Amino acid sequence: MNSATAFLVGPTAADSRVSRLDRVAYAGGMTGSSSRDTPTDAALMHRYRDGDAAAFETLYRRHNDRLYRYLLRLCRNEHTAEDLYQEVWGRVVKARHRYRPTAKFTTWLFRIAHNCFVDSVRRNRRFSAQSADPAEILDPGESPEQLTETSLARRRLLTALGDLPEEQRDVFLLYEEAALSLDEIASITGVNRETAKSRLRYANKKLRVALAEPRIATTDGILK
Amino acid sequence: MNERITDPDDRSQGDDVVSSHYQDASRESVPNHLDDAVLERAAAEVARDRWQFRFHPWLRPLAVAATVTLSLAVLLEVMSSAPDDDQIIEDFSSAATDASERMRALGETTAASRPPGNPTAASGPGAIDALSAQRYCSDSAIADAERWWTCILALREEGRLEEADAELQRMRTDFPDFSPRP
Numbered sequence: 001m002n003s004a005t006a007f008l009v010g011p012t013a014a015d016s017r018v019s020r021l022d023r024v025a026y027a028g029g030m031t032g033s034s035s036r037d038t039p040t041d042a043a044l045m046h047r048y049r050d051g052d053a054a055a056f057e058t059l060y061r062r063h064n065d066r067l068y069r070y071l072l073r074l075c076r077n078e079h080t081a082e083d084l085y086q087e088v089w090g091r092v093v094k095a096r097h098r099y100r101p102t103a104k105f106t107t108w109l110f111r112i113a114h115n116c117f118v119d120s121v122r123r124n125r126r127f128s129a130q131s132a133d134p135a136e137i138l139d140p141g142e143s144p145e146q147l148t149e150t151s152l153a154r155r156r157l158l159t160a161l162g163d164l165p166e167e168q169r170d171v172f173l174l175y176e177e178a179a180l181s182l183d184e185i186a187s188i189t190g191v192n193r194e195t196a197k198s199r200l201r202y203a204n205k206k207l208r209v210a211l212a213e214p215r216i217a218t219t220d221g222i223l224k
Numbered sequence: 225m226n227e228r229i230t231d232p233d234d235r236s237q238g239d240d241v242v243s244s245h246y247q248d249a250s251r252e253s254v255p256n257h258l259d260d261a262v263l264e265r266a267a268a269e270v271a272r273d274r275w276q277f278r279f280h281p282w283l284r285p286l287a288v289a290a291t292v293t294l295s296l297a298v299l300l301e302v303m304s305s306a307p308d309d310d311q312i313i314e315d316f317s318s319a320a321t322d323a324s325e326r327m328r329a330l331g332e333t334t335a336a337s338r339p340p341g342n343p344t345a346a347s348g349p350g351a352i353d354a355l356s357a358q359r360y361c362s363d364s365a366i367a368d369a370e371r372w373w374t375c376i377l378a379l380r381e382e383g384r385l386e387e388a389d390a391e392l393q394r395m396r397t398d399f400p401d402f403s404p405r406p
Binding site: 048053056060064068072082086089093111112114115119122123157177189190204207211 | 236239242243245248249250254255258269270389392393396397402405
């Protein structure tokens with residue numbers, strides 16, 4: 001899978017039930033509360049601070065894919081996302097001695113990711129004026145005939161997500177990937193709760209339209 | 225269950241359909257090389273911590289003892305081989321003349337090689353690297369994330385964008401999770 005298609009193509013036979021249960025667990029399960037067998041994120045972070053590298057790996061494996069997808073879809077460029085991904089974890093590692101569990105680890109982690117992204121956008125605007133090419137988000141690997149209606153709907157959804165204004169995309173991804181509440185999203189993005197809620201509502205509305213109105217598939221595989 | 229899902233005011237009908245489709249579509253995993261890079265770095269940092277902890281108890285007294293010993297040795301050497309006053313004045317005078325001539329020559333060379341326009345201004349991404357060693361916010365400002373951010377905003381308002389970026393990079397290291405209040 002190349003950089004142009006990486007954030008468009010989903011699984012061909014995903015187990016959606018498992019996926020949803022997995023996300024509910026992520027939102028309210030082991031990351032925020034303690035149980036007898038699973039240490040909390042904060043406990044793992046403290047163990048890592050005290051020299052336990054295995055604790056960091058456990059913590060990392062809990063969050064790595066969601067953070068990666070958040071950055072991948074936010075940046076709309078695989079290489080930029082990979083750079084930022086490493087930068088975010090680098091900052092987490094460096095900040096281990098200053099880490100205080102005043103909020104959920106997920107909130108702290110995605111706040112760092114959001115800050116890295118904002119800094120990156122600012123740098124790129126000033127020095128290279130980087131812009132995403134709309135053609136990059138299309139997958140030339142499959143012909144329209146090979147696509148089922150379900151996979152077409154997913155593609156429409158992800159294409160529409162890439163077309164959203166940056167602020168709306170950010171809020172939607174923090175909601176879906178990081179499983180954060182509106183209050184947490186508002187805090188991370190530096191806006192009030194109503195603004196975050198409004199952005200999420202607009203994002204969902206546009207994505208609903210994209211799902212409901214199939215685009216015309218042309219012979220060159222480009223969806224319009 | 226996450227409270228965000230059960231708040232009916234925050235969700236419209238159909239949002240769950242979007243969410244469901246998105247969750248089905250969004251299943252990418254982190255490439256292995258990224259996993260390896262992050263975990264290796266995390267392990268290396270822990271190893272560095274261990275090394276510092278192991279040597280820390282006796283490293284400082286050793287450094288103090290070495291400094292005192294060297295200082296005494298230099299002092300004794302100076303006292304035992306002190307030249308007379310006339311020699312000192314002569315050496316000083318000669319050194320001052322040499323330095324003066326070198327400064328004059330350096331000034332002429334710099335003036336000759338300076339391009340027209342604004343010769344001292346730096347710009348572009350490289351400028352941040354050059355600026356990164358300098359500080360633009362006071363020690364009291366950088367002790368607190370809010371005050372540091374205020375200093376960065378002030379730099380931006382003054383049009384000193386590269387200086388502001390240099391300070392922002394530093395602030396992100398010390399306060400990676402800081403977000404300005406809305």
